[in-house]
Structure formats: structure tokens, C-alpha cells
Amino acid sequence: MTAATPRALVRAQVALESFRMTADGDTVIYALRRVIRGAYESHIWRRPYRGGRARQLTRGRVRDGSPDISPDGRRVAFVRSAVGTDDAVAQAWILPLDGGEPWQLTKLKHGVASVHWSPDGRRLALVAQAGDQRFVIGDDGPKGRKPVARRLTRLDFRDDESGHVVRRAHLWLVAARERAKPRQLTSGDFDVLHPAWAPDGRRIAFGADRGPDATIHPRLQVWSVGTDARPQIRELVGLAGDADRPAFSPDGRHLAFIGTDVDDPPDEVPPALWVLDLASGQPRSLTASLDRPVGEWAWCDLLLSEEAPGPTWLSDETLSVIIGNRGRNVPYRVDLEGRAEPLTDPAIRIACAGIHAGGGRVAVSVAIDARAGDVHAVEDGALRAITRDGSTWQRRFPTVTLSELELDGPAGPIHAWLASPTAAGRRTLPTILHLHGGPTGAWGPGGTLDAIALCAAGYRVLMPNIRGSTTFGGEWVRPLSASWGTVDAEDALASVDALVERGLADPKRLGLMGLSYGGFLTQWLIGVTDRFAAASSENGVTNQVSTWANSYFGVHYNRRAGLGDPLTDAGMRALWRSSPLRNAANIRTPLLMLQSEEDRICPASDNEQLFTALKVLGREVELILYPDEHHGMKSFGRPDRRIDRMERILAWFDRHLGRA
Template structure:
């Protein structure tokens, strides 16, 4: 009888969940928690991680440190100061402390970010004392007595008027790269490596000079720190970063340079025996523009010597890596054709072996000294959560978003393959409304990703599901310029924006129409950043779209030179405007030939965007408005390139849906 009752109860619950499940809505974005930054305790029993949650009442995002046991039990919040945020949790080598970064106790916008230590036995977190400037990264020494910190030079003391009001100083600019999104104008303060002695509570600077340093990594014996820097006369004019080693016994000496590769070297990690430093190596700018080049795993002897590429025959990007405890292999997160998978390679180089593959999104790898492995992982129907890697499989440890997911009825997603105008295969995904039937023609949105060096993949994407929940088929192509298909496919877009990528996305639409998925009379297109740019290129090339949404985009590329933060990238990929005006004009055709655009277009942009400044959207809005094309411009005050204020996040997605609904759906729907 108990079995029958239990079965009946399960049936009722399942039935209720089916009845209550609903399509995702824009407001669900404010209920979605972002889980990230896993770190495993030295004994392997605990994983610390970060949960970022929209605080609707305060209209801001707040992140706190959480922890979960290796067996999945004891999911708990470790920090909880109201209105404060914490990030980057890392256990001390003996597990007694958990360090993290936070601007607690100060103005979150202007106050310094400090490193805090939270005792794992009991007690409150305390900040490091005797240190000026903001901390952006850190690493523990192997004995836990020291910390290597990346600290930005402190701001000069502010001037005050007689009544105590702060007097702003003139902004004096003499740098080649003088602005950056999220920071605004750049001064000459630098980020440097400091060594902090916990017992003495004192800090000593390891590096000197007019350079920025990043990614500090202590050697296994704690006598040296590897880091990344551009140690040239003008670091703003190059992507050539290299790996250096500074000896703690010689704090005032010039650090040793280990790598000389002309591209971007990053993320140094010592082998367990200290003989080798592995790192990520970007492409050679003389061969391929860095955006489109493959990032490989490389290694160099820690005393100096030959630099070896360990994954040279594997034409896929490596994003994260970690040494195995025995030093025989290196685990890696590898991007591959719409997936991010877990792989490994022998420490001496060789064949890349897949450990966890398939239709999955894996990121943020963590490995404990005992060999336990944790990753962030997601699928199209479940956001990233912390997972343990065991026996060639992953096991979920957290369920921060499971309650929300249980409420929602997600549309199914299928892969597709189309043929572009020149015969190149284009791959992507189509997401259908949950209540749609096979063969039903639907209003469709061509959803274009940013970058362009990025890809639509198997990761969870609430925006696509919101569009599907509103009744649209969502076509998500990976045109040339996208990553995941190798260097040649990506590099095809070099200095050729709005060319073959337009062919590829239009081929994707043609495929969806021919397959009976998309209604050819109800087509929309939209994207953010380069996705917005490609939207502009597409509607300037084809008039079939009845509605477009262009977010944080630029069409008059000439207007970007000197007004956004891409001056070096522009000069490397396209050349200087006065030396290659034809090339600049060729990729600026949506503005200079905007009379070909008839598609009603909504432009949206952050008011403080330095990545793609507001003026770029203003120009396109004004051009279409001048010609009488149906258009609108929405500017989100104080927002940078990525809209983050919760109320604005909801607002901008609602506007996407409303804009499409008004133009792609009959009034009766």
C-alpha cells in the first residue's frame, strides 16, 4: 500500500509540475543566479565558490562566497554582509583560511578592493592591513606565510574646497591607450606585484617600472613568483605579453624573462616539481590577428630555455588548465564546435585526450593537491553549477538554480548545418517554443553572438529561452569569425567584417525557411556588441527582415578610432585610417550606405560604454530617423558595455520582445 501511495504521490507531483511549468519571461533573468570561481580545500573535502544574485530591491548585483562538501551536502553561505560583495575565494595551503576580494567598508564604485581572510574554524573575516591601492589578483605561498598580490597604485589624495567638497582634478592624458570600458579614462598608475608577509603584516614591492603585471603564481618551494607583463618601452602599443619570474631573495633586481614569443602569453602555472611553467600562448600577430588566432597550451623550463607548444596539432582554443598532482599530464578546458569539454595532454606534449565530452559546457577548472577535480558545467537547460569529476563523469554538487528551473518549460534545441553562398558549411542551433509542433512555421529571430571571436554553444542561455517562450524560433548561427571551428574558419573575417559572416547568417535563415521552421514573412534579427554590428551589416545587405534590434553596435567604424578602447586592435587588423581609408570605408557600409536599410530597428546602448561608445548607436539612429525609417534609441545611464543593473537587464529584454512582437506577430496573437 505504501508503494502504491508513493507512486500516486509522485504522479501527482509530476502532473502538477507539468501544469505549473511556464515559458521563461524577461523577469526570470532577475531570479537567475550566476555560480562561478570554484576552489577546492587542500584536504579535498570542501569547495568554495561564488554566487552572484540580482538584488531587485537595491537594484544591484550582489555576490557572496558559498561552500559545499565534496559529497554534495552542506551547501552553505559563508559571507553575507548586506549590500557588500565578495569574489575570488582561495583556500590557504593548510586550509585554515579562505582568502577573498571585496571592497567592504568603502564606496563600491571608488573605494579600494582589499584582500580579506576568513578563518575556517570560526570568526569574522579581516582585511590585510598596511597596503594601499586595490587588489585585483593574488596567490598563496606554499607555506601559507606570504601572499603575492597584484595591487594598483593608489590614487593621489583628493583636493578639497574650504567647505570640505572634493575638487575634481583635470584629466591629463599622455598614454597611447587612454580609455577602457568600465574604467573610463586611464591615468599612469600601474598594477604591480607585491609580496605580503602575514606574520609581519608588511608588504614589499617585487616589481618596478612603467608596466602592468598580472597572474602571480608562487613556485612550489615559495622562493619565486611567476607573472605576466609587457616589459617594452610602450606596453600600450603591443599585445606581446610574456612570462617573467621574480626571485624573493632579489626583490630589487630585474625579473627573469622566460618567454619571447611575440604574441600574448598568459596564466603561468608551475609544475609540481618546479622545473616547468605551463602557460597559454596566443597567436603570433605577424601571422594572424590575435582575435582570430588559436590559444594553445605551452611550457618553458622555469630556469629558462626552449618554449614548447604542447597542443600545436590541436586546432582548438584552450581556455583553462591545471597540472595533475603527479605532473605527468595537464588538464584543460577545450573549446570545440559548440561545446566546451574537459581534456588532457601529456606534460611533454602529444595527443590531446577527451575526458568529459559531448553536448556540454565546461569551465573554470580546479584541482586539489590530492587530485580531486571540480569544474563549472552547464547544459542548455541548466545554468552553470559546481560539479565533481569522477570516473570519467561529472556529478552535480550545487543546485542554486534548480528551483527556478523546475518552474520553467524550456523549448527544445537542435543543431543544424547550412551551406553558405561560397559552399562553406555553417553550423548553429535552433531553439523552438516548448508548445510548438514539428513542421510548424514560426516567427523567427536570427540571434547573433558578439565577439566576433566567440560561439553559440551548449551553455545555458536564458535570453534564447525567453525569445522561445515568447513564441519565436531562435536561429543561432556560428558564422565565419566564430571560434570552435579552428583558426582558418575564424581568421576568414580578418579586416572583412560584414562580408562572409553576412553570407553565413543569411544561409542559416535560408535553411530555416527551407526546412519549414521559419516563416519567411516574419523574420527578425538582433544581437549585442559584434552581434549588433552584424545585425547592422545584415539589414544593410538584405531587406527581408521585418524587425531588428542592434545593441551596443557601431557601423561607422571610422568613428570608433580614438573614441573607444580598440585603437591598438584597429591599427593591427585594419591599419591606420589615413593609411587604409578604403579598408575602413569598406567595413563601414551600414552607415555610409544606410539608404539600403528599410528594417525597423531598435538601438540600445549603455550611456558609459567605452567598448562601443554611445555615439556609434546615436549615429545610426539619427541616419535612419533622418530617412523616416521606423527606429528608436534607448540609452541606459551609467551602464558600460554589458547591461548589469537588474532593472535595466529586465527592461532591455522586455524591449527586445516588445519590438519583435509589434512587427512580427499579427494583432490577433
């Protein structure tokens, strides 16, 4: 048995990134990520649906991902970049499945993000950056020299992954043969998302925000573009809210998508599965009555997914989609009349990240009961593992016991997951309250590397789904609107009280940690109580006033979350009331602050304010800055930085709580 140290865990982890099925359902193609010589390598693998040995299809010091299988099942297209280079220079490659080497399809200047086979298998749609740089005065110059200046005229000039949004992602078309030249289908000041071919191959649907005030009131809609010599763009769906992730039915009569029909939908309005009758042009919701969000909402960093999952057609009349329900991501079957039922036994504790179908068979990528993710077949409500590569690495480490709890709370039972060392039994142990981000999200049953490492060090890890968490219905989310630092704080403290009362948590050795919104609530709680012996906040929100402007989506998210803006005295006061910085003088709890320097969601400049205040006050605080990293460093950052992050968290709690 190997000690579950941060270094050992990060180096050993094999992560399932994405998968696809052949049209006949006989074969699963998937991408696996490993840490090799200090950097990530990803390769494409295949395994028979009915079982059998896995075969590695690509090799080398490369990052291969986003595989898509040709309709005849003979070729796989994928995106490849060399290890040590920016993913922006990734290109499209094609691999024959009956033997042979992969060959490079594209050499686009700004790289390729994703590939999508046409129904006849003769062409591929590509999503790739295009056009001249936006907001630039002067050329880049030789060897990537920075421009003279940037002239900003819109708010969408930055995002978390690329920093400055200098080019737009557009749709291209290329023949699936060597030396073919890609042709750009779309252009304009918008990004193309999630393209889907019509069955006749004559048009491609996609999500995009082409509105005149997209920078202030973003509103994704579904559009289509022709694939002929003179492609025209037209709107397919025009809901009051967002619409994205289109998928044509096999007979071409319907278009499924995910959306909301509420302008600026508040957090308590969940995205639903919709279907558009292409003949009448009338959209209708299939799942709104469930009061549950469609998509991957229960978090688990042991199951990576390249992008949010969309609907998958099982037949002309039936779809499958992931729905968040009570701290789980559950695959559902939904028919065109809106009848919905889970594809898996509700007793199975799963976090699902993807669904694909072929030949009447359905496969899902899921993490189950703190085990890492793999591809499973869905057969009569049961799950059968097709791949084991994503979870086998865990066998060398001590297991974690994951318990599902209902804890007493001020507004009713609080759903929670509790990770414990397997041999702990009912002993009283030092306990870490781990708060999830969002707040539109939930803890799922799939587990986290943090929980594995903390349990191995003798801690319990309590992960409550407090008010504001999704997957429990709008009535559980609504009380947090415009009320950060109120009902959420009450529930967080109540969940700890309940665990202490059960004799499972030592009240004198309590720790607290969280990322993003979880970082905000961590900072907030130590400003209103001194019951925690130590805390660790990561990429949090310190000052709601400055985050409104400094976060790349602060303006519109604040509006949807009911937090408001600082443009009036009343608005300024409301934002300041929910800012941890205003309670800095009350903070006595030792605080470890972890920050990705390139985070555009919760910027470093915001968290530096609380660090400065606590240093001036003479409090125990450390700020660790990780260069070149973004909001998701915890799961996607450079391996040595992920190791450093986890080691610092463990050392901080060991110093102030002491191991069991």
C-alpha cells in the same frame, strides 16, 4: 511554473562566479551572485566533493568573490566590497573554515583586485592599484574633485571597466595575520595579470606588457619577481606573440602558460598551451597541432567567470586546460609530450568556464544543454553535480529545448544552436537570428537569458556559428579577415534560409539581434536586405573609421583582424566599405539600438552616428542609452537596467513580428 519574464529571470538568477578546491580535494569553495533588493550580493559557500549539504560561509550586504584556499585547507582568502560601493574599494579578507568570523586583512587606499596564497600559507600575494594618477595635471582635490586636466602621452589611457586608466595594477605581498602591512613588489607603467607562486615561494610569475610600444603593438609576456627584500623582475617567456596565465608545475621544473608565437597574431591563429622548461629556458607548444583555441571561447551568459581560465596542473607531468571545440568549451588533459584528450565524454554538450584539481580529483564549472552553471566532478569521463545552487533557480521556469544543427552554407555546413519552446515541436514559429560578438568567439550550448525569455514568448532563437567563429579551426576563421560584411553576412542569411526550408522559421516573421560584433552584423544585414521584420543592435560598430580611434583597442585590433587603418586613402576606403553607416539610406527595417554610455570598446559616439542618419532619413529607430554601463551590461549591468534591456527587446519584436 513562473512566467519567464525578464523581470522574473533577472531577479531569480543565481550565478556561479568562481570556485576552488582544497588541496586534498575534499571540499569545494565557491562564490554565488544573487539579486537582493535590486542589487547584486555575492557570498562564499562550501560543499563536500562527495556530496552533502551546502553551507554559506559569508553573509551581509556585500560582494564577496575571488576566493583562494590556503594550502592547509583551513582558511579562505577573498575580496570583499560593500553593496552600493565601487568594486575599486574592495579589500582582502580571511575566513577560518573551522568556524569564526571573517576578518579584514588590508586597507589599501585603492582597493584589492585578487588574492593568492603562498605555498607555505604564511603570506598572500595581492593584485592592487598603486602609485600616483597617470596623465593628471593638478591634484584630485578634496572629496574626489576632478583634476585640472589630463595630459595624454600614450594610447592606453582608457579601458572598458574603469574609463580612464589612472593607476596601474601591481603586485603586493602581505603576511596572513592581522595588522600586517602590505609591501609593493612591482612598479612601473604596466599592469600585473594572473600571478602564480613558484612552489618554493621565492618568486611569483605574472603576465604583463612591459614593451616600449605597448600602446601601439601590445604584447603580453610572462615575467617573474622575487619575494625577498629587494625584488627583481626578469622575463621568463619572450614569444613573438602574447604569453599569459602562468602556472608552475608542482615540482617547480616547468612553467605552463597560454600564448602564440606569431607577432600580431591574426584571428585565425589560436592561442595554445605552452610549457617552459625552467632549466633550459626553452618553451614549446603542446596544443598548436590541434588547431583549436585554448580558453573559454564558446559564450554562455548562464555561466559567469571572473577571468579567463588558465592551465591547471594535475601532476608533475600532466595538465588540464579548456579548449574550444565545435561550439563547446571542453576540459582536456594534456601531457608534456603534447598528447591531449578530453576529460569528458565528447557527446556531452558543455560550456566549461573553470577547472581545479586537488587530491587526484578534478572539478569543473560547466553549463550543460541550456542549464545554468554549476560545479561538477569529472569521474571517468562523466560529470557529477557537486553544486546545484547555480541551476536550481531555473526549475521554476518553462524549459527550453536546445538543438544542435548543421545547416547548409555557401562554404560548407554551418554549425548552429537552436533554442525553441519545449512544446513547439516542429511548428513554424517567428524566429530571431541571434548573432554572437567577437567575431573571435562562438555560441555554446550553455544558453542565455535572452533565449529563455524569447522562447517563453513563443519565438525560436537561431544562434549560428558563421565563418569567423572560433572553435572550428583556422580555415573557418580566415575568410573573415579584412572582410567584415561579406562571408559572415552570407552565412547568417544562409542559416536563416535553411531553417525556413525546414519549416521551423516563419519567413514573414524574422527578427535579428546581436551585441558588439553581432551588433555590427545586425546593422550591416538590414542595410543589404529587407527580409527581417525588426532588428535590435547593441553596442555595435557603425563606422569603422571612427571606431579605429574611439575604441580603446581599435588600433591594434584592426591590425590583427586585417581591417586596416584610415591613414591612407586606400585604408579609408576599405574601412568605409565595411561600415554599416554607408548603407544607412538602404535601411527600412525598424531598428532598436541599445547602448551602454560608458562602453569603451564600441563607444556610444559611434552608434549615435547611425541613429542620427536614420532619424534624418525618417526611418523607424530608437536609441536607448544606459548611463554608467560598460560593454558587458547584458550580463553584469545593474539589475534594473538588464531588465529594461530585455523588456525592450521583447516589446520591439512583439510589435513588429507578433508572438506565436
